[in-house]
Amino acid sequence: MLCDICHKNPATVHLTEIVNDKVVEMHVCEACAQTKAQEINEQLSISDFLGGLLDIGEKKTKEQVLRCPSCGLSYADFKKKGRLGCANCYATFKHFLTPLLKKIHSATRHVGKTPATIEKVVPQASDEIEQLKKALERAIKTEEYEEAAKLRDKIKELEKKQNQKKKK
Amino acid sequence: MFEYFLTNKNNWLSAKGPESEIVFSSRVRLARNLEGFLFASKASSAQKKEILSKMQSIYKDIEKLKGSAFVKRGDISDIDGQFLLERHLVSRELIAESKNNKGIIISNDERISIMVNEEDHLRMQVMASGFDLKNCWRILNEIDNDLSRKVKFSFSSDLGYLTACPTNVGTGFRASCMLHLPALVFTKRINKILELLARISFTTRGLFGEGTQALGNFFQISNQVSLGLSEEELIDNLIGVVNQIKDQEIDARDTLVKKFKLNLEDNIWRALGLLRNSRLITTKEALGHLSTLSLGLDLGIIKGSDFSVSEDGKGLINSLFIIIQPAHLQKIESKSLKGAQRDYVRSEILRKKLGGKDV
Numbered sequence: 001m002l003c004d005i006c007h008k009n010p011a012t013v014h015l016t017e018i019v020n021d022k023v024v025e026m027h028v029c030e031a032c033a034q035t036k037a038q039e040i041n042e043q044l045s046i047s048d049f050l051g052g053l054l055d056i057g058e059k060k061t062k063e064q065v066l067r068c069p070s071c072g073l074s075y076a077d078f079k080k081k082g083r084l085g086c087a088n089c090y091a092t093f094k095h096f097l098t099p100l101l102k103k104i105h106s107a108t109r110h111v112g113k114t115p116a117t118i119e120k121v122v123p124q125a126s127d128e129i130e131q132l133k134k135a136l137e138r139a140i141k142t143e144e145y146e147e148a149a150k151l152r153d154k155i156k157e158l159e160k161k162q163n164q165k166k167k168k
Numbered sequence: 169m170f171e172y173f174l175t176n177k178n179n180w181l182s183a184k185g186p187e188s189e190i191v192f193s194s195r196v197r198l199a200r201n202l203e204g205f206l207f208a209s210k211a212s213s214a215q216k217k218e219i220l221s222k223m224q225s226i227y228k229d230i231e232k233l234k235g236s237a238f239v240k241r242g243d244i245s246d247i248d249g250q251f252l253l254e255r256h257l258v259s260r261e262l263i264a265e266s267k268n269n270k271g272i273i274i275s276n277d278e279r280i281s282i283m284v285n286e287e288d289h290l291r292m293q294v295m296a297s298g299f300d301l302k303n304c305w306r307i308l309n310e311i312d313n314d315l316s317r318k319v320k321f322s323f324s325s326d327l328g329y330l331t332a333c334p335t336n337v338g339t340g341f342r343a344s345c346m347l348h349l350p351a352l353v354f355t356k357r358i359n360k361i362l363e364l365l366a367r368i369s370f371t372t373r374g375l376f377g378e379g380t381q382a383l384g385n386f387f388q389i390s391n392q393v394s395l396g397l398s399e400e401e402l403i404d405n406l407i408g409v410v411n412q413i414k415d416q417e418i419d420a421r422d423t424l425v426k427k428f429k430l431n432l433e434d435n436i437w438r439a440l441g442l443l444r445n446s447r448l449i450t451t452k453e454a455l456g457h458l459s460t461l462s463l464g465l466d467l468g469i470i471k472g473s474d475f476s477v478s479e480d481g482k483g484l485i486n487s488l489f490i491i492i493q494p495a496h497l498q499k500i501e502s503k504s505l506k507g508a509q510r511d512y513v514r515s516e517i518l519r520k521k522l523g524g525k526d527v
Contacts, residue, residue: 070206071210073210081209082333083207083287083332083333084207084333084334085206085207085209085210086206086210087201087203087207087322087324090324090327090330097334100334101334101337104334104335104392104395105395105396107395107396107397108327108396109326109327109395109396110324110325110337110338110395111396111398112328112341112399113309113312113339113399114323115316115320115321116313117316117317117320
């Protein structure tokens with residue numbers, strides 16, 4: 001396909017514009033796209049314009065605007081380069097990284113060694129709840145109701161704490 | 169710089185380690201980042217400089233790194249960089265891109281190397297000749313423990329060691345073995361094996377790592393996973409897979425000897441003929457013939473005394489695999505050589521070493 005403007009170079013940039021409520025498609029070469037970008041608006045920088053082109057047909061989702069407060073990397077940058085900018089990116093993009101980690105590693109939790117200076121990983125609250133629930137089942141089976149009641153209260157307390165953490 | 173590497177006799181390249189007929193070498197590496205600094209791609213020059221000088225001041229206190237060389241990328245030439253790459257001591261990324269604030273720590277025996285400010289702040293590796301992953305890990309683990317008492321690594325209790333690329337997060341660990349699989353290539357069984365490996369999350373690469381082709385029938389097999397399994401489990405998984413591939417190669421060698429003996433002999437003696445008589449030879453062609461010759465030695469079809477005064481034919485072939493590469497030729501000749509000149513110098517070295525007639 002040749003460029004709609006110069007009719008010389010192959011069209012590599014595909015524009016969709018709304019003109020008078022009608023969708024107009026344009027196929028232009030990179031050089032013409034740049035010239036057009038200059039014409040369109042002086043306030044708008046070329047990089048904004050060309051950056052915008054990449055998003056045509058794709059709504060700006062939360063994922064693309066999300067930026068890491070520590071290093072300034074956006075999730076879109078990460079998708080382009082495949083590299084995170086800092087340790088904090090893992091927390092910032094947790095929502096998107098978790099499914100990615102599952103895909104790559106089939107796991108989301110570290111089980112290997114820990115640094116010599118840092119203490120061993122403490123079991124997470126959710127693991128503790130699981131264990132308490134098992135103890136509760138056992139207590140009911142053996143009809144130790146007093147113990148079961150204590151366990152029930154402990155579980156409730158832990159679950160409440162966990163929910164509060166999640167809300168934060 | 170690094171001329172002394174050329175005379176290193178018993179390093180990981182010697183292929184004298186356990187089971188080295190098929191498993192040429194073993195390697196383990198760890199990716200680590202320092203807490204309080206942005207990752208290398210985002211860190212400012214000042215931050216990277218600080219990391220580099222920190223490493224320069226502490227590496228001597230690490231037992232296993234005593235006597236190692238510390239060099240800044242900016243202080244070595246491109247040929248020296250390529251030379252280190254050919255010896256698998258640095259990555260292409262460390263050599264190719266910006267030279268600023270990058271560093272390399274290399275032990276005298278070349279078994280240990282640490283790259284500073286590559287994709288991660290630290291990329292530490294230990295290599296060994298033959299099939300010796302557990303030994304490599306024992307050494308690397310000790311270095312990692314010693315370092316973690318001097319600097320604080322980025323670590324989260326959930327995700328483990330945090331790395332620039334999520335494919336390395338968790339252990340930051342990668343184990344790999346370099347396998348020589350000529351019979352699987354000749355019998356065309358290799359593709360099926362590579363497919364199977366990919367399906368069970370193992371990566372196969374060529375002689376020089378990422379994005380390189382399988383020259384000289386060498387294949388580098390490594391685990392793709394770094395999270396959710398311990399370093400020891402990852403090593404055990406790789407050992408299991410490598411053992412299976414090894415059995416397959418042995419089986420393919422048996423088939424060649426039983427069913428295609430004459431073709432095999434023809435290939436091996438032709439390879440020697442070409443290596444002894446060529447006047448222009450590329451790295452790729454030379455590696456292919458050396459691979460065939462090496463197979464001939466393994467199978468007893470050809471003997472060291474058939475082409476060399478020394479009995480250690482295998483040692484000679486293994487050293488040739490390395491020294492015929494572009495930067496090595498230029499180090500040996502102590503001058504820069506263009507493509508065709510290199511092909512001539514390469515043929516000259518091969519002729520001399522393999523008992524061919526010189527001009």
